[in-house]
Amino acid sequence: MLRDITIGQYFPGNSLIHRLDPRFKIVITFIYIMMLFTGDHIVCLSVGAVFTAAAIILSQIPFKMFVKSVKPLMPFLILTAALNLLFISSGDVYFHWKFIKITSEGINVSVFMLIRITLLIMGSSLLTYTTSPITLTDAIERLLSPLKKLKVPVHELAMMMSIALRFIPTLIEETEKIMAAQKARGAEIDSGSFMTRAKNMVAILVPLFISAFRRADELATAMECRCYRGGEGRTRLRQLCSAPRDYAALAVTILFYGGAAALGIVLK
Amino acid sequence: MAILETQGLTYVYSEGSPFQKTAVDHVDLKIDEGEMVGVMGHTGSGKSTLIQHFNGLLKPTLGKVLLDGEDIWADKKNIRDVRFKVGLVFQYPEYQIFEETVFKDIAFGPKNMGLDEAEIRKRVLETAHDIGLGEELLERSPFELSGGQKRRVAIAGVMAMNPKVLILDEPTAGLDPAGRDKILGHIKAYHKRRKNTILIVSHSMEDIAGFADKILVMNKAKLFCYDDTEKVFARAEEIADIGLDVPQITKVFIGLKKQGLDFGKDVYTMEYAKKLLLKKLAEKGGTKNC
Ligand SMILES: Nc1ncnc2c1ncn2[C@@H]1O[C@H](COP(=O)(O)OP(=O)(O)O)[C@@H](O)[C@H]1O
Ligand SMILES: [Mg+2]
Numbered sequence: 001m002l003r004d005i006t007i008g009q010y011f012p013g014n015s016l017i018h019r020l021d022p023r024f025k026i027v028i029t030f031i032y033i034m035m036l037f038t039g040d041h042i043v044c045l046s047v048g049a050v051f052t053a054a055a056i057i058l059s060q061i062p063f064k065m066f067v068k069s070v071k072p073l074m075p076f077l078i079l080t081a082a083l084n085l086l087f088i089s090s091g092d093v094y095f096h097w098k099f100i101k102i103t104s105e106g107i108n109v110s111v112f113m114l115i116r117i118t119l120l121i122m123g124s125s126l127l128t129y130t131t132s133p134i135t136l137t138d139a140i141e142r143l144l145s146p147l148k149k150l151k152v153p154v155h156e157l158a159m160m161m162s163i164a165l166r167f168i169p170t171l172i173e174e175t176e177k178i179m180a181a182q183k184a185r186g187a188e189i190d191s192g193s194f195m196t197r198a199k200n201m202v203a204i205l206v207p208l209f210i211s212a213f214r215r216a217d218e219l220a221t222a223m224e225c226r227c228y229r230g231g232e233g234r235t236r237l238r239q240l241c242s243a244p245r246d247y248a249a250l251a252v253t254i255l256f257y258g259g260a261a262a263l264g265i266v267l268k
Numbered sequence: 269m270a271i272l273e274t275q276g277l278t279y280v281y282s283e284g285s286p287f288q289k290t291a292v293d294h295v296d297l298k299i300d301e302g303e304m305v306g307v308m309g310h311t312g313s314g315k316s317t318l319i320q321h322f323n324g325l326l327k328p329t330l331g332k333v334l335l336d337g338e339d340i341w342a343d344k345k346n347i348r349d350v351r352f353k354v355g356l357v358f359q360y361p362e363y364q365i366f367e368e369t370v371f372k373d374i375a376f377g378p379k380n381m382g383l384d385e386a387e388i389r390k391r392v393l394e395t396a397h398d399i400g401l402g403e404e405l406l407e408r409s410p411f412e413l414s415g416g417q418k419r420r421v422a423i424a425g426v427m428a429m430n431p432k433v434l435i436l437d438e439p440t441a442g443l444d445p446a447g448r449d450k451i452l453g454h455i456k457a458y459h460k461r462r463k464n465t466i467l468i469v470s471h472s473m474e475d476i477a478g479f480a481d482k483i484l485v486m487n488k489a490k491l492f493c494y495d496d497t498e499k500v501f502a503r504a505e506e507i508a509d510i511g512l513d514v515p516q517i518t519k520v521f522i523g524l525k526k527q528g529l530d531f532g533k534d535v536y537t538m539e540y541a542k543k544l545l546l547k548k549l550a551e552k553g554g555t556k557n558c
Pocket of ligand 1: 281282289290291309310311312313314315316317318
């Protein structure tokens with residue numbers, strides 16, 4: 001159920017992907033997204049697919065977890081595919097009924113988009129699966145640090161993000177506990193009419209908000225007790241340092257991107 | 269006849285993921301109607317997981333849970349009725365409170381059962397009395413109450429459904445000794461009056477010793493033992509071996525036995541210890557009734 005939401009989840013490990021410098025991983029993920037969006041030919045996409053498969057194998061994380069990452073977004077994916085399928089009217093017509101036409105072009109586009117978005121989700125999940133939230137925000141802070149000159153509060157943003165990431169699993173756990181407690185009192189959450197379900201949402205949201213505020217308050221107090229006062233002059237416990245393998249990984253990614261882009265131009 | 273029974277009950281969390289964890293491992297149990305059972309075990313031994321099967325919040329990975337001899341998962345539609353028959357109070361239940369008044373919060377369960385206004389009112393007043401919440405508190409906001417009072421409101425919320433089996437997961441966790449004794453006292457009184465089956469989870473023997481008919485001990489996801497209180501305490505040393513604390517007074521008597529002063533009985537409450545000691549002293553010709 002709720003635990004199926006894998007956003008921000010981290011699977012500790014020691015694979016090549018786990019050991020990459022998080023700053024490089026973020027940059028690589030961006031290049032990867034561009035790779036998926038160059039060219040509209042299925043061959044370009046298959047380059048992205050090969051890249052994803054290789055990265056997943058290298059990460060040593062069970063493929064099942066990637067299927068899980070796509071699952072919560074499945075309704076959205078299916079809706080997009082269905083809309084493309086039903087409303088694209090160019091290409092050979094296979095089936096025609098009133099205003100609905102199923103055409104070769106429609107099938108192509110919907111399958112294409114389906115694969116593209118699935119790859120996108122899997123690839124970005126790989127980033128959070130293999131990088132702990134703390135290193136991830138550290139890396140983001142470092143990558144964005146030039147913006148400090150423009151008075152962008154980079155440290156504060158990164159801190160907010162790491163706190164948010166840190167509390168996703170906690171809040172999910174809390175929600176599950178509260179749901180179980182209310183179910184034990186006969187609240188209908190998965191079944192029942194829409195109205196009763198909406199009413200029962202109150203029984204979950206009120207305690208959840210109360211506990212979230214309580215936690216925020218406690219955290220703020222704890223931070224103040226340790227004299228936290230922002231990023232100015234703070235040193236780090238974990239220094240990020242890049243190794244040759246990081247550059248190699250970046251080079252391979254750029255190569256794949258170049259390949260996909262070149263194929264896109266050739267096949268046009 | 270057993271009201272609750274498990275057959276080969278097994279539960280695995282996050283099956284198939286790297287975090288896979290067997291929390292309950294082939295547990296066979298029979299709990300008779302009207303008994304007061306203490307459920308004990310180390311933190312992480314699977315107590316909470318086990319009891320969440322009794323009202324169908326968790327579905328066994330393997331095995332069965334029988335309520336009144338019927339598999340609770342035989343028909344999925346009946347699972348809500350199971351939840352009314354087996355009331356479960358979670359650990360730190362005060363975090364589930366959400367209504368504006370104490371009355372409304374206690375009434376949430378009975379309302380979900382579809383009872384009429386008059387019956388709901390009757391049950392709320394009855395349970396509030398059982399758990400020692402004064403009538404003047406009922407129209408207050410639950411969020412203004414003290415920690416111990418909030419906890420009692422939450423417990424009352426489950427008791428008000430009049431479950432045949434009432435399960436409480438560590439009802440005294442995080443309370444001061446006075447609050448703890450108060451809650452345990454009220455639960456005991458409630459049990460005496462209603463004669464229903466009660467399971468209390470606790471990792472403190474001291475809590476359970478004086479009042480459970482039977483004790484169920486979980487150890488590392490397995491059922492370590494389930495027996496009459498005296499028989500379980502007779503195995504005090506084994507229990508200490510699995511990291512559970514036997515009551516202080518039992519330890520004293522085990523020590524005495526090692527020194528050669530055997531009372532031939534296991535002692536786990538203060539009153540009983542006092543009686544035995546006084547008797548012994550009297551035999552030895554000491555002063556009576558000190
Ligand atoms: N929601 C959950 N997901 C995964 N593992 C869990 C979950 N809840 C409990 N566990 C694990 O199952 C084991 C038993 O937990 P629990 O039943 O809560 O024990 P107890 O109540 O005796 O302290 C523990 O090792 C715990 O880490
Ligand atoms: Mg527990």
